[in-house]
Amino acid sequence: MSRIDQVLARIDSNLDDSLNRLFDFLKIKSISADPDFQEDCEAAANWLARELTEVGIAASVRRTDGHPMVVGHRKTGKPGPHVLFYGHYDVQPVDPLELWDTDPFEPRIVTREDGSKVIVARGSADDKGQLMTFVEAARAYMEIAGDLPLDITVLFEGEEESGSPSLEPFLIENKDELSCDLALVCDTNMWDEDTPAIAVMLRGLVGEEITVKAASRDLHSGYYGSAATNPNHVIAKIIADIRDENGTITLDGFYDGVIDMPQDVTRMWDTLGMTAEKFLGEIGLAVPGGEKDRTLLEQIWTRPTAEVNGMWGGYQGAGSKTVIPAEAHAKFTFRLVGDQDPQKIQASFRDYVRSKTPQDCSVEFSSHGANPALRLDFDMPALAQGKKALQDEWGVEAALIGMGGSIPVVGDFKTMLGMDSLLIGFGLADDQIHSPNEKYNLKCFHKGIRSWARVLDELAQG
Amino acid sequence: MSRIDQVLARIDSNLDDSLNRLFDFLKIKSISADPDFQEDCEAAANWLARELTEVGIAASVRRTDGHPMVVGHRKTGKPGPHVLFYGHYDVQPVDPLELWDTDPFEPRIVTREDGSKVIVARGSADDKGQLMTFVEAARAYMEIAGDLPLDITVLFEGEEESGSPSLEPFLIENKDELSCDLALVCDTNMWDEDTPAIAVMLRGLVGEEITVKAASRDLHSGYYGSAATNPNHVIAKIIADIRDENGTITLDGFYDGVIDMPQDVTRMWDTLGMTAEKFLGEIGLAVPGGEKDRTLLEQIWTRPTAEVNGMWGGYQGAGSKTVIPAEAHAKFTFRLVGDQDPQKIQASFRDYVRSKTPQDCSVEFSSHGANPALRLDFDMPALAQGKKALQDEWGVEAALIGMGGSIPVVGDFKTMLGMDSLLIGFGLADDQIHSPNEKYNLKCFHKGIRSWARVLDELAQG
Numbered sequence: 040m041s042r043i044d045q046v047l048a049r050i051d052s053n054l055d056d057s058l059n060r061l062f063d064f065l066k067i068k069s070i071s072a073d074p075d076f077q078e079d080c081e082a083a084a085n086w087l088a089r090e091l092t093e094v095g096i097a098a099s100v101r102r103t104d105g106h107p108m109v110v111g112h113r114k115t116g117k118p119g120p121h122v123l124f125y126g127h128y129d130v131q132p133v134d135p136l137e138l139w140d141t142d143p144f145e146p147r148i149v150t151r152e153d154g155s156k157v158i159v160a161r162g163s164a165d166d167k168g169q170l171m172t173f174v175e176a177a178r179a180y181m182e183i184a185g186d187l188p189l190d191i192t193v194l195f196e197g198e199e200e201s202g203s204p205s206l207e208p209f210l211i212e213n214k215d216e217l218s219c220d221l222a223l224v225c226d227t228n229m230w231d232e233d234t235p236a237i238a239v240m241l242r243g244l245v246g247e248e249i250t251v252k253a254a255s256r257d258l259h260s261g262y263y264g265s266a267a268t269n270p271n272h273v274i275a276k277i278i279a280d281i282r283d284e285n286g287t288i289t290l291d292g293f294y295d296g297v298i299d300m301p302q303d304v305t306r307m308w309d310t311l312g313m314t315a316e317k318f319l320g321e322i323g324l325a326v327p328g329g330e331k332d333r334t335l336l337e338q339i340w341t342r343p344t345a346e347v348n349g350m351w352g353g354y355q356g357a358g359s360k361t362v363i364p365a366e367a368h369a370k371f372t373f374r375l376v377g378d379q380d381p382q383k384i385q386a387s388f389r390d391y392v393r394s395k396t397p398q399d400c401s402v403e404f405s406s407h408g409a410n411p412a413l414r415l416d417f418d419m420p421a422l423a424q425g426k427k428a429l430q431d432e433w434g435v436e437a438a439l440i441g442m443g444g445s446i447p448v449v450g451d452f453k454t455m456l457g458m459d460s461l462l463i464g465f466g467l468a469d470d471q472i473h474s475p476n477e478k479y480n481l482k483c484f485h486k487g488i489r490s491w492a493r494v495l496d497e498l499a500q501g
Numbered sequence: 502m503s504r505i506d507q508v509l510a511r512i513d514s515n516l517d518d519s520l521n522r523l524f525d526f527l528k529i530k531s532i533s534a535d536p537d538f539q540e541d542c543e544a545a546a547n548w549l550a551r552e553l554t555e556v557g558i559a560a561s562v563r564r565t566d567g568h569p570m571v572v573g574h575r576k577t578g579k580p581g582p583h584v585l586f587y588g589h590y591d592v593q594p595v596d597p598l599e600l601w602d603t604d605p606f607e608p609r610i611v612t613r614e615d616g617s618k619v620i621v622a623r624g625s626a627d628d629k630g631q632l633m634t635f636v637e638a639a640r641a642y643m644e645i646a647g648d649l650p651l652d653i654t655v656l657f658e659g660e661e662e663s664g665s666p667s668l669e670p671f672l673i674e675n676k677d678e679l680s681c682d683l684a685l686v687c688d689t690n691m692w693d694e695d696t697p698a699i700a701v702m703l704r705g706l707v708g709e710e711i712t713v714k715a716a717s718r719d720l721h722s723g724y725y726g727s728a729a730t731n732p733n734h735v736i737a738k739i740i741a742d743i744r745d746e747n748g749t750i751t752l753d754g755f756y757d758g759v760i761d762m763p764q765d766v767t768r769m770w771d772t773l774g775m776t777a778e779k780f781l782g783e784i785g786l787a788v789p790g791g792e793k794d795r796t797l798l799e800q801i802w803t804r805p806t807a808e809v810n811g812m813w814g815g816y817q818g819a820g821s822k823t824v825i826p827a828e829a830h831a832k833f834t835f836r837l838v839g840d841q842d843p844q845k846i847q848a849s850f851r852d853y854v855r856s857k858t859p860q861d862c863s864v865e866f867s868s869h870g871a872n873p874a875l876r877l878d879f880d881m882p883a884l885a886q887g888k889k890a891l892q893d894e895w896g897v898e899a900a901l902i903g904m905g906g907s908i909p910v911v912g913d914f915k916t917m918l919g920m921d922s923l924l925i926g927f928g929l930a931d932d933q934i935h936s937p938n939e940k941y942n943l944k945c946f947h948k949g950i951r952s953w954a955r956v957l958d959e960l961a962q963g
Contacts, residue, residue: 071820072818072819072820072821072822073818073819073820074819131822132816132818132822134816134818135719138718138719200822201820201821202820202821242723244723244823246821246823248821253786254784254785254786255784255785256600256784256933256936256937256938257597257600257933257935257936257937258784258935258936259934259935259936260806260808260810260834260836261704261706261836261904262690262801262930263784263801264791264801264806264808264834264836265748265789265790265791265792265800265801265804265806265808266777266780266781266789266790266791266797266800266801267781267784267786267790268786268788268790269790269808269809271740271809271810271811271812271831272740272741272744272808272809274737274812275736275737275738275739275740275741275809275812276737276740276741277737278733278734278737278738278741279734279737279738279740279741279742280741282734286727315728318728319728319729319861322716322717322718322720322725322729323716323717324715324716324729324730324861325860325861326730326859326860326861327727327728328727328728328729328730328731328859328861329726329727329728330727335728338727338728339724339725339726339727339728342727344722344726344727346722346726346727346731346734346823346825347731347733347734347737347814347815348722348733348815348816348821348822348823348824348825348826349733349814349815349816349817349822349824349826350733350736350737350812350813350814350815350829351812351813351814351817352809352811352812352813353809353810353811353812353832354594354596354810354811354832355811355813355830356534356535356594356596357534357535357536358533358534358535358663358664358869359534359663359664359708359710359810359832359834359869359870360534360593360594360662360810360811360832360935361706361708361808361810361834361935362810362811362935362936363808363810364810364811367812368817369733370815370816370821370822372722372726372821372823374722374723374726397788397790398787398788399781399786399787399788399790407820407821408821442723468724471718471719472721473719473720473721473822473823473824474718474719474720474721474824475718475719476718
């Protein structure tokens with residue numbers, strides 16, 4: 040039996056233990072966006088550092104101004120490329136909690152009607168389960184071969200779900216330690232449950248929160264209605280007018296830098312057989328809501344978006360309360376593509392909001408990030424090696440896909456450390472990440488571990 | 502000393518005890534809209550029944566399908582008109598609680614910079630403090646005269662702040678018991694702190710809540726953005742388009758039945774010296790937000806309105822969460838005037854919302870009331886008697902005013918019991934009812950008690 044086959048066999052026989060370790064990790068409530076869970080984020084970092092060190096990747100918890108980083112190293116003295124593996128231990132908030140079938144931090148295996156099994160817990164897919172596919176691959180490799188096939192640095196952050204404010208300063212401060220030949224990032228999806236994928240195109244993200252303030256206090260709408268400007272109406276108008284009736288985003292200069300895909304790429308996508316019925320049917324919808332003259336895959340991969348992730352103002356309780364609130368709020372995210380400039384779009388958005396804010400109101404802004412879109416190098420050797428490893432494991436060719444979501448760290452690796460990234464992940468579109476009842480297919484976890492073992496092996500062979 | 506002067510002197514010397522009783526009442530958390538406070542509403546009803554009975558108005562707590570009514574009677578055998586006094590013991594919710602300087606249910610006296618004193622508590626002005634002006638007037642009258650000057654029935658309800666669902670059935674069921682010659686209602690404002698007022702025009706109210714549902718679950722806006730319809734955007738568009746750029750409400754047939762005021766009435770209003778600066782300046786605003794071709798007093802008294810009292814959808818926590826929510830919500834109230842038909846407006850609103858709801862969404866409606874506007878009879882003898890009593894107490898002529906708010910019970914009294922109402926209240930525009938730090942001026946409370954003693958005396962003299 041070849042060494043890689045021995046490693047794969049060890050992964051198979053280790054699976055129950057791998058799952059137990061993942062469950063321990065999933066029980067830690069590492070919600071980065073909510074300050075109430077700061078100690079849980081610390082606990083997750085500590086857990087990972089212990090785990091990596093036990094595997095043989097000497098790791099430590101490193102302070103930042105926010106949640107800590109976990110950095111680990113394994114020097115092998117081998118000639119292959121030195122790779123950095125990236126993942127994040129923080130998870131999304133869990134609200135609305137009442138929509139979870141069970142406690143989001145009590146992981147469990149659910150067997151579905153077709154007999155397949157899924158791991159249900161907050162973070163099971165995003166990103167704890169994904170991150171652990173790599174850690175478990177390294178563990179099996181160490182156990183069989185006594186070492187890894189190439190030099191490895193590991194970087195786990197704890198603020199990915201809240202805009203990664205500490206990442207840039209940390210990369211700059213530790214540039215020499217973290218600069219490698221290639222980054223491996225496991226935070227993306229497969230094409231479908233049988234087809235692996237490598238993400239070669241990532242949209243950027245601009246996140247903006249606005250607060251519109253009107254009267255100096257909440258008002259009775261019977262006394263003040265019409266006369267006093269209602270900030271709910273102001274926010275609604277700002278949201279409503281940001282897209283026109285064709286779904287086109289109306290911000291000044293918004294489409295500057297948007298690049299149409301080459302026809303050979305869009306032709307390849309046509310062969311993927313994705314339809315609006317298929318993509319939207321699973322979530323109970325049917326009609327693509329974006330730009331009317333763009334196909335579904337264009338809308339979700341190559342076109343920029345404007346979405347309101349949250350809005351609120353006034354009374355939300357039971358029954359009626361005749362109030363005009365003193366202020367109202369909205370959280371926007373824009374997904375960017377091509378060469379769209381995040382700073383220009385942030386400025387254009389703020390100008391737009393100010394132009395919609397009546398004289399009697401003031402508006403306050405806060406930024407939740409501003410990152411450009413990314414396209415990876417199609418000719419990078421690691422891309423071919425990754426594809427081969429994935430084909431060996433899954434038996435079908437890996438799809439090279441776009442990504443609706445953004446993974447800002449990939450841009451930071453490129454601009455700050457001069458390092459390309461290989462984005463391989465085993466999530467699925469129905470994993471409900473950021474939603475109640477998040478899950479990660481057991482098959483994805485198991486074959487994900489196997490895939491990383493193969494990828495490391497391929498990369499080491501050059 | 503005349504009998505009324507003796508009664509007024511007793512009111513003055515009783516004031517501290519009157520305040521203590523009001524404080525006991527204000528401590529009861531009778532929030533009718535929130536089911537968590539059902540027992541508190543019961544407690545408030547029981548407290549009132551005991552209080553009335555102690556005063557000499559034999560009272561009982563009467564069951565309804567919602568919060569109970571309190572009904573009391575004092576038969577005097579005197580020839581004057583039999584009057585019914587109405588008030589409500591329920592109060593508005595207190596959120597946002599963090600904006601209260603102190604506990605809303607721990608009443609206290611605050612001395613302001615100018616030396617005047619105010620009673621701060623939820624319900625101090627709306628309506629517990631106002632209601633107690635009448636009870637305390639009756640108490641002083643009983644103590645001095647051994648009886649009241651005319652037959653009195655008292656009706657206190659506990660659902661005024663949540664649409665009064667039990668009121669109509671209760672009035673119908675107890676029509677004989679509750680039908681009197683005249684209703685006295687104490688739930689309105691003075692013109693200003695020196696000028697008493699009688700409200701002769703009340704706007705109606707249609708309250709509607711909508712829920713727009715899109716995808717079958719919350720979605721990741723990176724994956725589904727643009728493609729999946731965002732219910733936040735749908736709600737925003739519904740809110741934004743309900744008024745045009747001139748502030749005109751766009752619902753089909755909305756202005757049917759709106760009546761322009763006679764010129765002599767609007768001329769009288771011009772003499773009141775109300776300006777946008779005065780009315781809006783106190784709350785930090787300056788520019789009337791309603792129909793551009795209407796004066797401020799028209800906007801708040803004689804024109805119908807459309808206000809969003811609450812809207813919400815998606816993530817409201819700290820930081821960013823890239824979610825497209827499965828549903829979003831809004832609460833609307835429309836103030837009606839003249840002969841506007843509440844049922845037609847409810848139907849027109851629902852048609853409008855449906856027309857704005859995309860194919861991929863569904864919408865659910867719930868009603869928070871539908872009451873027409875009211876104008877009182879200017880020639881009613883009780884109006885002249887009430888004016889005289891108020892002028893005797895305050896030394897200036899009482900203003901006959903419109904009311905932005907609606908008091909549906911007045912319409913119910915007229916249509917179900919054939920009874921006119923005299924609306925006299927001692928609230929002020931800056932009482933912050935429905936807002937944090939609600940207050941009631943101590944002077945309003947004290948002179949309000951004295952005013953009711955005088956009104957009873959005038960009405961008894963015929």
